Amino acid sequence: QVQLVESGGGSVQAGGSLRLSCAASGRTFSSYAMGWFRQAPGKERQYVAAINWNGGTIYYTDSVKGRFTISRDNAKNTVYLQMNSLKPEDTAVYYCAARYGPPGVGVRSYDYWGQGTQVTVSS
Numbered sequence: 001q002v003q004l005v006e007s008g009g010g011s012v013q014a015g016g017s018l019r020l021s022c023a024a025s026g027r028t029f030s031s032y033a034m035g036w037f038r039q040a041p042g043k044e045r046q047y048v049a050a051i052n053w054n055g056g057t058i059y060y061t062d063s064v065k066g067r068f069t070i071s072r073d074n075a076k077n078t079v080y081l082q083m084n085s086l087k088p089e090d091t092a093v094y095y096c097a098a099r100y101g102p103p104g105v106g107v108r109s110y111d112y113w114g115q116g117t118q119v120t121v122s123s
Contacts, residue, residue, distance in 0.1 A: 002026045002112050004096050009117030012086055016121070020081040022096030022114055029077040030054070033103035035110055036070060036081045038092035038119075045095070049081060050103035059103060063089075086121045093118050 008020040022034070035050040049070040050059045058070055069082040079096060094117050097110035104110065 004114035006114040006117040011120040030074040032098040034079040040092040047105040
């Protein structure tokens with residue numbers, strides 16, 4: 001089992017940047033594919049980005065391509081989401097998630113979830 005703790009959220013103006021971190025417990029972090037999801041008020045949780053165990057396979061949802069970058073440091077048991085050129089529509093609670101096997105884009109394909117971190121972008 002793995003426990004995930006997100007950090008790095010906050011409030012920024014449109015055009016600003018934030019870097020989210022997700023620290024994982026356990027010695028098998030490199031066995032997991034990792035994903036970032038977000039959920040805005042009144043909306044379903046949606047996929048943002050995913051990365052396989054060694055960073056060799058990365059996916060992004062279309063709305064964040066060119067602005068967000070997912071990465072991981074297996075030595076630190078941490079996955080990151082660098083968010084640049086933030087827009088008000090990026091406002092949401094951001095969650096990291098872990099699963100065995102290849103990275104997925106579906107909420108139900110992930111086995112472990114963090115508690116979330118709030119990102120608020122003002123215009």
